[in-house]
Amino acid sequence: xxxxxxxxxxxxxxxxxxxxxxxxxxxxxxxxxxxxxxxxxxxxxxxxxxxxxxxxxxxxxxxxxxxxxxxxxxxxxxxxxxxxxxxxxxxxxxxxxxxxxxxxxxxxxxxxxxxxxxxxxxxxxxxxxxxxxxxxxxxxxxxxxxxxxxxxxxxxxxxxxxxxxxxxxxxxxxxxxxxxxxxxxxxxxxxxxxxxxxxxxxxxxxxxxxxxxxxxxxxxxxxxxxxxxxxxxxxxxxxxxxxxxxxxxxxxxxxxxxxxxxxxxx
Numbered sequence: 231x232x233x234x235x236x237x238x239x240x241x242x243x244x245x246x247x248x249x250x251x252x253x254x255x256x257x258x259x260x261x262x263x264x265x266x267x268x269x270x271x272x273x274x275x276x277x278x279x280x281x282x283x284x285x286x287x288x289x290x291x292x293x294x295x296x297x298x299x300x301x302x303x304x305x306x307x308x309x310x311x312x313x314x315x316x317x318x319x320x321x322x323x324x325x326x327x328x329x330x331x332x333x334x335x336x337x338x339x340x341x342x343x344x345x346x347x348x349x350x351x352x353x354x355x356x357x358x359x360x361x362x363x364x365x366x367x368x369x370x371x372x373x374x375x376x377x378x379x380x381x382x383x384x385x386x387x388x389x390x391x392x393x394x395x396x397x398x399x400x401x402x403x404x405x406x407x408x409x410x411x412x413x414x415x416x417x418x419x420x421x422x423x424x425x426x427x428x429x430x431x432x433x434x435x436x437x438x439x440x441x442x443x444x445x446x447x448x449x450x451x452x453x454x455x456x457x458x459x460x461x462x463x464x465x466x467x468x469x470x471x472x473x474x475x476x477x478x479x480x481x482x483x484x485x486x487x488x489x490x491x492x493x494x495x496x
Contacts, residue, residue, distance in 0.1 A: 232254065233252060233253070233254045233275075233278050234251075234252070234253055234254065235250070235251070235252050236250075236251050236253075237249065237250055237251070237298075238251055238291075238319070238322055240315070240318045240319070240322065241318075242294075242311065242314050242315050242318050243306070243311065243314055245294075245301060245302045245303050245306055245311075246301075246302040247294050247299065247300065247301055247302070247315065247318075248299060248300040249291045249292065249294070249299045249315070249319065250271065250291060250292045250297055250298035250299045251271065251289065251290065251291040251292075251319070252271050252272070252275055252278075252288070252289075252290050252291070253287075253288060253289040253290070253323070254278050254287065254288050255287045255289075255323075256285070256287050258285065258286060258287050259287065259325075259326075259327040259328050259329060259352055260286070260287035260288055260289045260325060260328050260329070261277060261286050261287065261288050261289070261328070261329040261330075261331060261492070262289050262290070262316070262320070262325070262328045262329065262330050262331070263277070263288070263289070263290040263331045263332070263333075263336070264290075264293070264312075264316060264330075264331070264332040264333070264335075264336030264337070264339050264340050264343075265290065265292070265293065265296070265297075265333055265334075265335075265336045266333040266334025266335045266336050266337070266357075267334060267335040267368065267369070267410065267418060267419075267422075268296075268402065268405070268406045268409050268410050269296075269333065269334070269336075269402075269409060270292050270296060270297040270298075270409050271290035271291050271292050271297060272290075272297075273333065273477045274288075274290055274331065274333075274477060275288075275290065276481065276485070277485070277488075280485050280489070282485070282489040282493075283485065283488070283489055283492070286329070286492065289319070289323065289325070289328075291319055293307075293312055293315065293335075293336075294307050294311070294312070294315055294414070295307045295410060295411045295413070295414030295418075296409055296410050296411070296414070297409055301414070304411055304413035304414040304417075305413065305414075305417055306417070307414045307417050307418055308417050308418060308420070308421030309335075309338060309339060309342065309418075309421040309422060309424075309425050310342075310421070312335075312339045313339055313342045313343050313346070316339060316340075316343050317343070317346075317347075326350060327350055327351075327352055328350065328351065328352065329351075329352050329353045329354075329355075329492060329495070330343070330344055330351050330352075330353070330354045330355070331354075331355040331357065331488070332354075332355075332356060332357065332359050333357040333358065333359065333477070334357070334358055334359060334360070334368075334474065335359075335360075335369075335418065335422060336357075336359065337356045337357055337358065337359015337360065338359050338360040338422060338425060338426065338431065340354065340356065340359060341356070341359060341361070341431050341434050341435050342425070342429070342431075342434070344434075344438050344440070345434040345437070345438065348437075348438055348439055348440070351438065351440045352440055352495060352496075353440050353441045353442070353443075353491065353492065353495040354438060354440055354441070354442045354443070355442075355443045355445060355467075355488055355491060355492075356435065356442065356443065356444050356445065357445045357446075357476065357477075357484075358444075358445065358446045358447070358450060358474055360422060360425070360426040360431060361426075361431045361432045361435055361444075361455060362426065362431070362432060362453075362454070362455050363426055363427050364453065364454060365426055365453075366422065366423050366426050366427075368391075368419075369418075369419040369420075369422035369423050369426070370419075370423050371387060371390070371419070372415070372416055372419035372420055372423070373423065375387070375390070380412040380413055380415060380416065381412055383412070383415065383416070384406070384407070384412045384415060387406070387415075388403045388406050388407070389403075391403040391406070392404070396449060396473040396474065397447060397449060397471065397472050397473035397474075397475065397478075397479040398472075398473060398474075398475040398478035398479045399473065399474075399475075401475075401478055402474075402475055402478065432455065432458075435464075436459075436462045436464070440495075441465070441491070441494070441495050442463075442464045442465065443464065443465040443466075443467055443487070443488075443491050444456075444459050444464050444465070444466055444467070445467040445469060445476060445484065445487065445488075446466075446467070446468060446469065447468075447469050447472030447473040447474060447475070447476055447479065447480075448468060448469065448470050448471065448472055448473075449472070449473040449474070450473070450474070451468065465491065467484075467487040467488075467491075469483050469484055469487070470483065472484075
């Protein structure tokens with residue numbers, strides 16, 4: 231089936247949304263992709279043209295306040311609201327079973343979504359989603375670098391990211407203005423820090439009954455919890471020449487590892 235770009239109207243917790251989506255459905259359970267902060271649905275759209283993955287259905291959307299999606303109240307956007315949005319999208323498309331891929335903020339959202347619906351998730355690829363306090367190197371900046379207003383914070387955040395010296399950060403920073411509304415940043419970051427510090431994300435992730443992969447760039451090899459994940463049966467995917475954004479730095483290896491994993495999961 232052809233790839234479709236659509237806008238779908240939703241009411242989530244009384245807030246009007248217009249979500250920009252990309253999907254191509256067939257008879258197989260879809261891969262649902264949840265993007266990270268300052269990213270978009272297009273970060274994983276190449277799954278639809280990868281020869282080894284074209285047989286999979288696919289669904290992604292720009293989160294409220296991000297990309298081409300619109301939200302009636304930017305200040306309401308936090309992690310629980312993003313989980314509720316994902317549930318509404320699945321309901322809109324009448325999707326019961328699905329494979330789950332989440333990057334960064336989307337990985338955090340995906341952990342909570344999967345823990346609420348473990349019987350529906352067939353497999354889960356967590357691409358450097360937040361699992362422990364050490365993961366808040368972006369979101370915690372709302373506390374470590376406070377600013378007088380949203381625009382000032384965004385300007386300084388972009389500059390810090392651009393000049394950080396990590397793989398693909400300069401390219402990521404160059405698109406932030408187009409991919410996230412400044413009015414949504416504080417509520418998203420504050421909620422990410424709260425759930426990362428107090429949400430028992432690691433326990434929730436390890437308790438999931440589905441096959442799980444945790445993907446990370448070589449810059450993240452020092453994460454303290456990687457040995458725990460491996461002991462608990464989580465497949466680790468270490469992507470070389472890469473930091474926080476394997477879809478920008480090394481998409482060939484990223485898709486290769488995901489292909490092997492998804493094919494093994496059926």
